[in-house]
Amino acid sequence: MGPRAMAMGGAHTAIAEGPVASYYNPGALGQVISNPSGFELQTSGRFEINGEVIEGANDFYEVANQCRREAPAAVCNNVELSKAALKLRNPGGEGALAEAVGGLNLKFGRLAFFSNTFAFRGVTPDVDSGASLTVASLPNNRTNLRVRGASYYEFGVGYGHEILETGLFLGTNVKGIVGRTGFTDLPLTRENPELGAVIRNYDRSTNVSFMPGVDVGLLWDARESFPDVWGRPRVGFVGRNVNAPAFNQPARARELHDRYRYYNLQGQSRMGVALDPHRRWTVAVDFDITQNLTMVERHTSRLYAAGTELRLVDDPTFAIPLRGGVSKNIAQGNSGTLWTMGFGLHFMHFFMDFAAAIPERWHRVQSIGGVERLPHQFGLSAQLALLFGGTESIAEPNRDPFSTAPARTPKASSSTAPLNRDPFRR
Numbered sequence: 001m002g003p004r005a006m007a008m009g010g011a012h013t014a015i016a017e018g019p020v021a022s023y024y025n026p027g028a029l030g031q032v033i034s035n036p037s038g039f040e041l042q043t044s045g046r047f048e049i050n051g052e053v054i055e056g057a058n059d060f061y062e063v064a065n066q067c068r069r070e071a072p073a074a075v076c077n078n079v080e081l082s083k084a085a086l087k088l089r090n091p092g093g094e095g096a097l098a099e100a101v102g103g104l105n106l107k108f109g110r111l112a113f114f115s116n117t118f119a120f121r122g123v124t125p126d127v128d129s130g131a132s133l134t135v136a137s138l139p140n141n142r143t144n145l146r147v148r149g150a151s152y153y154e155f156g157v158g159y160g161h162e163i164l165e166t167g168l169f170l171g172t173n174v175k176g177i178v179g180r181t182g183f184t185d186l187p188l189t190r191e192n193p194e195l196g197a198v199i200r201n202y203d204r205s206t207n208v209s210f211m212p213g214v215d216v217g218l219l220w221d222a223r224e225s226f227p228d229v230w231g232r233p234r235v236g237f238v239g240r241n242v243n244a245p246a247f248n249q250p251a252r253a254r255e256l257h258d259r260y261r262y263y264n265l266q267g268q269s270r271m272g273v274a275l276d277p278h279r280r281w282t283v284a285v286d287f288d289i290t291q292n293l294t295m296v297e298r299h300t301s302r303l304y305a306a307g308t309e310l311r312l313v314d315d316p317t318f319a320i321p322l323r324g325g326v327s328k329n330i331a332q333g334n335s336g337t338l339w340t341m342g343f344g345l346h347f348m349h350f351f352m353d354f355a356a357a358i359p360e361r362w363h364r365v366q367s368i369g370g371v372e373r374l375p376h377q378f379g380l381s382a383q384l385a386l387l388f389g390g391t392e393s394i395a396e397p398n399r400d401p402f403s404t405a406p407a408r409t410p411k412a413s414s415s416t417a418p419l420n421r422d423p424f425r426r
Helices: 003-007 026-030 053-068 078-088 195-202 251-256
Strands: 037-050 095-108 111-126 144-162 168-187 206-221 234-240 246-248 262-264 268-278 281-288 303-314 318-329 337-347 350-359 362-366 372-375 377-388
Touching: 003 037, 003 303, 003 318, 003 337, 003 350, 003 377, 026 111, 026 144, 026 168, 026 206, 026 234, 037 053, 053 078, 053 095, 053 111, 053 362, 111 168, 111 195, 144 195, 144 206, 168 195, 168 246, 168 251, 206 246, 318 350, 337 377, 372 377
Parallel strands: none
Antiparallel strands: 037 095, 037 377, 095 111, 111 144, 144 168, 168 206, 206 234, 234 268, 246 262, 268 281, 281 303, 303 318, 318 337, 337 350, 350 377, 362 372
16 A cells, blocks of 8 residues: 555565554554654555456357357357366466555554555356356356455554664554455356446445454664664564454355355564665565465465665655565466556655556457457556654654653764764665
8 A cells, every 4th residue: 555665566564654654564653763744645556367267258258249149150169168168267366356445544643543445356267167068058157257355444543652762663553444345246158257347246245344453563673772773774564454354245155155154354464674775775675474365266465575765866845766676476376576666756745656566477368359468467556645754863853742751862872973863864
């Protein structure tokens, strides 16, 4: 969520700051250095196609459609139908995924408030293996695309704090989650598997339920413990939805199998490390600890991400950060590499950031009735923000307004530079 993270491949656990830190690592809300307050408004979208499923679905529908129209045997024949069905047989978690995210995040000192929406859709083939697959049997064939999805509206509060001036920050989010789950079948003998048909069918069978959720985060900033350390090393950990909230599925899902009775928003954990080789340059790496479920059956996700940010212009009144990164799902052998990039335009307190994710390869999504191709993966993200504070000093400018304790005394430094100032850090 957010263009800075997307542009850096998703590597954000150890460099989260500002209002959106409540999502990436609530422990980062307690930082004293480079941790502005204000609001951030983000939106992101991404889709992913794996294997030949979408091509098979389009081809299967095209053959069935041409047979209904009594088209020439060049298209309406058993050979073309069998080819399409073979592409649909989903040998190992193949299908299509789409997600959209939008949210508003507010931060005041170490306290954050958030209101975010996450929408996920997954398409998995379901081939009618009990029927004889011939052109003559098409009217009775029940081959379909199984559409699963969920939309989650999260609202809550996050807080982070340093533990005994060790440079170790602990944070947590407490939130309410309204989950709207959907589950339906799209019959390929009658329905064109286009986006509009998927949405129409999905909305026919949904269920809404509510559950609480809890996130936890840890961040260790080495410069808080060792003021003279080079590069400001950081290590971060986040556990999302550690209570594993489960949401009721629609009646159609429960009819098919007991395992579809609930959709479990499983707990996820992730780690990250970061380093600033120069005051204008940040490098970060993230990796998933857990192997995560997706909306496509048997398709799991465990991401490795690496990214960098170079602040090409870095002035208090105007800044241009350039970002790049790479991401790969190491849980799926057929997953390609995703390359990411983005930039920001920062005018004093007003921030605009943009990002895109592009794949290393494209997929053919139709071969009968015309050849069409789409990227294996693709994503876009944008953000508007109004941010204040986030100074280098650990004294009063970034002081928690909710604390009554005396201001913290900066640690002594052997450097002749100002206290707590790293010459290789912005």
